[in-house]
Amino acid sequence: MASIIVGLETYPSFTEKYGTIVNFLEHLILGFFIAEIFIKIGAEGSHPWSYFKNGWNLFDLFIVVALLLPIDNQYFIVLRMLRLLRVFRLISALPRLQILVRALLKSLPSMGYVFLLLCILFYIYGVAGTFLFAENDPIHFSSLPKSILSLFQVVTLEGWTDLMYIQMYGCERYGYDGIEALCTNPSALPLVGVIFFVSFVMLGAMITINLFVGIITSNISDSVDEFKQEQDKKLEKVIKEQNQFSKVSRVEGQLLAIQEQLKDMHSSLERIRTDISDY
Secondary structure (H helix, E strand, O other), rough: HHHHHHHHHHOHHHHHHHHHHHHHHHHHHHHHHHHHHHHHHHHOOOOOOHHOOOOOHHHHHHHHHHOOOOOOOHHHHHHHHHHHHHHHHHHHHOOHHHHHHHHHHHHHHHHHHHHHHHHHHHHHHHHHHHHHHOOOOOOHHHHHHHHHHHHHHHHOOHHHHHHHHHHHOOOOOOOOOOOHHOOEEEEEEEEHHHHHHHHHHHHHHHHHHHHHHHHHHHHHHHHHHHHHHHHHHHHHHHHHHHHHHHHHHHHHHHHHHHHHHHHHHHHHHHHHHHHHOOO
């Protein structure tokens, strides 16, 4: 509901028409969030601080505290952005989604090295592309920044063949229709163009991207195992608490039985005392 309201607030007509209702729902949902926090803390029993050991609980607490802060009208856009954070509470509500997010976060260090490798690849091919194709294709390869930007287009596999054909056939025959004035020094490099772009697609779009996918897949598997271990620990904790409760119940039962026996003994003593008095 909170996520839907955040989306509906992007329509000014809806906000103007149902502003009062939206404001009421905002406060109602915030009240539910606060109640949920206290319920979770209370559920920890004699160890309420255990609530703060869970990262998702801290995330929920941060959102609620941020929404409770007094914000002036001039910073209303900040309040709206904070409300947008409530959409992320879906992550804490869906365990399977938590696994995916955890895997992505764990993948960041390894992905950093792959990203560094990709940057080196972009730099090498960017410099080479500038030297090779700057005169023939000034729009895409006249400078190193333009070359790197064009290579980014290639690595996404979006229209990369057009860039290759410009180098293969020359700018006077392909790609510069209507802008012939920019094609001042056409030079066709069919073999070099094919080797350059095909090798870059193989290295950048296939091998490197597959490395990203492999890292994420591996970490998803590890996150699933960690999630199962956490669930097993929670289950063991519940079973342990139930066993302790059962022990307490048995002790209470034994105490009640002893109490009944004492009552019977007391009654017997009273009868004996009465009999002795009568005698």
